[in-house]
Amino acid sequence: MTDRSTKDVQAAIDATPVEGVADYAGPAGGWGSLGAVARAVREQMKTSTHTRALLEMNQPDGFDCPGCAWPDPKHTSSFEFCENGAKAVTWEATVKRVDPDFFARHTVSELWTWSDHQLEDAGRLTHPLRYDAATDHFVPVTWDEAFRHAGAALQALDHADQAEFYCSGRASNESAFLYQLFAREFGTNNFPDCSNMCHEATSVGLPKSIGVGKGTVTLDDFDHADAIFCIGHNPGTNHPRMLSTLAAASKRGVPIIVANPMRERGLERFKSPQHPGEMLRPGAATPLASAYHQVKIGGDLAMLKGMMKLVIDAGALDHAFIAQHTEGFEALRADLDATPWSWIEASSGLSRDAIEAMAEVYIKAERVIVCYGMGITQHRHGTQNVQAIANLLLLRGNFGKEGAGICPLRGHSNVQGDRTVGITEIPAEAMLQRLDAAFGINSPRHHGHNAVEALQAMAEGRSKALISLGGNLAVAMPDPETCFAAVRRLDLSVSILTKFNRTCLLTARETLVLPCLGRTELDVQGGRPQWVTVEDSMSMVHASRGKLSSPGPQVRSEPAIVAGLAKAAMPASKVDWDSLVADYDRIRDKIEQVYPDFHDFNARVRVPGGFRLTIAPDKRVWNTPSGKAQFFAHPHVDERGDARLLLTTIRSHDQYNTTIYTLDDRYRGVTGRRDVIFANEVDLSQMGLAHGDVVDVESAGGAVLRGFTVIAHAIARGSLAAYYPEANCLVPLGDHDPVSGTPAYKSIPVTLRAAT
Numbered sequence: 164m165t166d167r168s169t170k171d172v173q174a175a176i177d178a179t180p181v182e183g184v185a186d187y188a189g190p191a192g193g194w195g196s197l198g199a200v201a202r203a204v205r206e207q208m209k210t211s212t213h214t215r216a217l218l219e220m221n222q223p224d225g226f227d228c229p230g231c232a233w234p235d236p237k238h239t240s241s242f243e244f245c246e247n248g249a250k251a252v253t254w255e256a257t258v259k260r261v262d263p264d265f266f267a268r269h270t271v272s273e274l275w276t277w278s279d280h281q282l283e284d285a286g287r288l289t290h291p292l293r294y295d296a297a298t299d300h301f302v303p304v305t306w307d308e309a310f311r312h313a314g315a316a317l318q319a320l321d322h323a324d325q326a327e328f329y330c331s332g333r334a335s336n337e338s339a340f341l342y343q344l345f346a347r348e349f350g351t352n353n354f355p356d357c358s359n360m361c362h363e364a365t366s367v368g369l370p371k372s373i374g375v376g377k378g379t380v381t382l383d384d385f386d387h388a389d390a391i392f393c394i395g396h397n398p399g400t401n402h403p404r405m406l407s408t409l410a411a412a413s414k415r416g417v418p419i420i421v422a423n424p425m426r427e428r429g430l431e432r433f434k435s436p437q438h439p440g441e442m443l444r445p446g447a448a449t450p451l452a453s454a455y456h457q458v459k460i461g462g463d464l465a466m467l468k469g470m471m472k473l474v475i476d477a478g479a480l481d482h483a484f485i486a487q488h489t490e491g492f493e494a495l496r497a498d499l500d501a502t503p504w505s506w507i508e509a510s511s512g513l514s515r516d517a518i519e520a521m522a523e524v525y526i527k528a529e530r531v532i533v534c535y536g537m538g539i540t541q542h543r544h545g546t547q548n549v550q551a552i553a554n555l556l557l558l559r560g561n562f563g564k565e566g567a568g569i570c571p572l573r574g575h576s577n578v579q580g581d582r583t584v585g586i587t588e589i590p591a592e593a594m595l596q597r598l599d600a601a602f603g604i605n606s607p608r609h610h611g612h613n614a615v616e617a618l619q620a621m622a623e624g625r626s627k628a629l630i631s632l633g634g635n636l637a638v639a640m641p642d643p644e645t646c647f648a649a650v651r652r653l654d655l656s657v658s659i660l661t662k663f664n665r666t667c668l669l670t671a672r673e674t675l676v677l678p679c680l681g682r683t684e685l686d687v688q689g690g691r692p693q694w695v696t697v698e699d700s701m702s703m704v705h706a707s708r709g710k711l712s713s714p715g716p717q718v719r720s721e722p723a724i725v726a727g728l729a730k731a732a733m734p735a736s737k738v739d740w741d742s743l744v745a746d747y748d749r750i751r752d753k754i755e756q757v758y759p760d761f762h763d764f765n766a767r768v769r770v771p772g773g774f775r776l777t778i779a780p781d782k783r784v785w786n787t788p789s790g791k792a793q794f795f796a797h798p799h800v801d802e803r804g805d806a807r808l809l810l811t812t813i814r815s816h817d818q819y820n821t822t823i824y825t826l827d828d829r830y831r832g833v834t835g836r837r838d839v840i841f842a843n844e845v846d847l848s849q850m851g852l853a854h855g856d857v858v859d860v861e862s863a864g865g866a867v868l869r870g871f872t873v874i875a876h877a878i879a880r881g882s883l884a885a886y887y888p889e890a891n892c893l894v895p896l897g898d899h900d901p902v903s904g905t906p907a908y909k910s911i912p913v914t915l916r917a918a919t
């Protein structure tokens with residue numbers, strides 16, 4: 164059995180005290196959340212104006228939370244409380260600064276020895292900086308100098324495809340649109356972006372299945388679903404506002420079925436800080452998961468195929484829907500017939516009984532939503548996983564009806580919007596034609612690099628310049644040895660950031676760090692406050708208005724910085740950059756010209772709550788080549804062979820990707836440390852190891868993560884977990900889903916041995 168009861172694991176943890184490791188018995192949310200917010204406010208913010216800013220979050224006239232892409236309820240009267248949203252805001256609104264004095268005090272070699280937490284905790288960037296190799300210091304430069312140096316290095320390239328334009332997912336639609344315009348006029352489609360490490364399997368897999376690479380549900384659908392499946396995501400930490408939605412469904416008696424190798428408290432029970440009754444009653448909390456299946460790492464495809472077999476066996480197909488709306492059913496059925504239960508059970512780590520129980524809930528429900536996250540996408544078979552979820556939903560017509568559909572939990576708050584407005588290495592011809600017509604430019608037609616290809620090109624010297632609009636590319640990517648060296652050999656590295664991070668320390672021949680405003684801050688252009696727009700994971704586009712004062716007079720907005728770089732790189736540019744930056748309405752008018760779905764953009768987005776982009780499957784319209792939704796058969800291949808142990812990499816409760824707020828992970832009972840490996844206690848004893856032992860972890864390629872402590876945890880047999888980015892050295896750069904290019908961060912074959 165894979166399901167170790169939490170009690171058994173608890174006994175193991177109690178038997179051997181390990182520093183910083185304890186059981187967490189409470190629910191998600193609750194007083195712990197309030198305490199964490201109070202602490203974040205205390206440590207980062209000093210003024211009450213800043214503290215009040217927290218109340219502006221997710222209000223119609225306030226700013227969009229930079230935390231995650233979960234949508235806001237339509238009728239929010241009170242402010243939606245979310246601990247991790249509050250951490251994201253306090254981290255940005257901090258009163259700490261890394262100013263020219265700071266960089267005069269610390270050399271780059273010294274800063275290299277700092278932890279990722281220390282680097283960002285030092286504060287907000289205040290001045291444009293340029294690396295001076297002679298002194299090993301970053302020194303302040305004027306904006307004109309910064310743009311001149313960047314422009315000269317870009318002009319010195321042999322051709323435009325030697326430049327990589329990285330985009331992280333916090334950029335607004337307006338800055339991302341200008342950024343892609345800059346790169347395309349410059350002459351490249353090289354857009355590595357954080358989506359390539361995240362939901363690329365969704366962006367690539369779903370259009371083939373249902374004709375759109377996005378989720379199909381809205382928040383309202385959760386009020387009408389008869390069953391909700393949560394596969395491979397951890398909302399208590401990564402999408403905390405989702406817990407209110409799940410709690411409401413749970414109170415309606417809707418089954419919530421979880422498939423996750425780890426028991427995550429945020430999927431088990433929730434004490435809502437906005438619910439005074441629950442907060443004041445000790446022990447009160449809303450149960451979330453009605454059933455929790457600890458699938459083996461990478462075992463989802465087998466589990467989903469088992470469920471599909473059972474749906475067919477039970478005669479529970481929606482025949483009319485399949486006949487009218489789909490193609491490929493017979494091939495899927497043949498593949499499922501050829502898939503033996505022995506493989507399904509071995510590969511998923513779940514018994515047939517358990518999968519039958521899941522299928523029963525699925526079949527009983529008229530309307531089903533399947534939610535999923537990185538536990539599905541970050542595998543070699545990520546695209547197959549996503550398409551298997553679409554298959555399962557198609558079998559019973561769970562698209563285009565209220566209360567049903569697919570719900571990818573997106574990552575960064577505007578990662579979906581950035582994609583929508585052109586950050587893609589594989590642009591559609593029709594879009595390029597409209598872009599060219601709107602600006603009188605000639606966009607390149609050949610495809611560009613995704614994130615893995617960009618790093619490979621940089622590592623091999625084929626690409627020589629990297630511009631980063633946000634993010635911490637080299638740390639977020641697998642295989643730091645390769646990726647760090649790749650950035651260091653560049654001719655030009657430009658980072659547009661709110662905070663200093665390790666990627667900036669990988670100095671190239673010319674290295675510039677440019678400080679930008681965050682989303683919470685007031686952005687004045689042309690004498691007037693500007694605002695931006697974002698798209699959440701349910702395709703709602705709405706306004707975000709920053710209120711806080713700038714961290715310093717030198718700090719510029721992202722659109723202004725992108726325009727400055729573009730003008731310096733292309734003195735003969737056809738685009739009137741200054742006019743666009745002076746009034747963001749003009750940028751939105753251009754977005755509308757290039758993307759017809761944004762018709763009346765400036766008017767519609769001024770309505771509180773904004774508008775929803777077209778999601779054709781809502782109307783059972785399928786924008787696939789055949790005009791039908793497609794079933795995809797995925798013959799079972801066990802790509803990890805007989806690897807006995809797979810390691811998955813996860814986020815702690817106190818981190819935002821490469822940003823480490825503190826070293827704690829409250830819901831998993833870890834305090835003050837991140838050098839731990841979560842393991843199944845039976846696996847440990849079979850390996851001759853015990854809770855608290857110090858081990859070395861070795862990947863199949865021979866990379867070793869040294870001196871980590873194994874801790875017993877309620878995790879499926881054969882499965883291990885460690886924090887990202889610490890464990891990224893175990894993932895080779897070439898280990899990714901061949902279809903989407905998503906790195907296989909979630910299924911790394913490893914061995915463990917006592918530390919040497």
Ligand SMILES: Nc1nc2c(c(=O)[nH]1)N[C@H]1C(S)=C(S)[C@@H](COP(=O)(O)OP(=O)(O)OC[C@H]3O[C@@H](n4cnc5c(=O)[nH]c(N)nc54)[C@H](O)[C@@H]3O)O[C@H]1N2
Nearest residue numbers: 247395396397401460461536537538574575811814819820
């Ligand atoms: N506070 C906070 N919020 C965030 C982020 C953050 O770092 N901090 N990051 C943002 C970003 S960019 C993203 S992409 C999202 C990420 O949100 P999630 O997708 O929730 O991210 P992970 O922490 O990677 O968690 C993955 C979950 O999948 C499970 N899992 C691992 N391997 C498997 C598997 O093989 N099968 C199954 N079924 N489950 C598996 C893990 O146990 C874990 O519970 O969150 C966004 N929101």
Ligand SMILES: Nc1nc2c(c(=O)[nH]1)N[C@H]1C(S)=C(S)[C@@H](COP(=O)(O)OP(=O)(O)OC[C@H]3O[C@@H](n4cnc5c(=O)[nH]c(N)nc54)[C@H](O)[C@@H]3O)O[C@H]1N2
Nearest residue numbers: 331361633634635639659660661662664812820821887908
């Ligand atoms: N092993 C492993 N690796 C992973 C993952 C995993 O699950 N496991 N997850 C992957 C995923 S899903 C993702 S999305 C990537 C994340 O990859 P990235 O998006 O590259 O990384 P972040 O850590 O989100 O970026 C943090 C930096 O963004 C900057 N920043 C913050 N706000 C703003 C802003 O408003 N504007 C600008 N210009 N800069 C800003 C700050 O300076 C900060 O240092 O990591 C991936 N890597």
Ligand SMILES: [Mo]
Nearest residue numbers: 360361574575
């Ligand atoms: Mo992500």
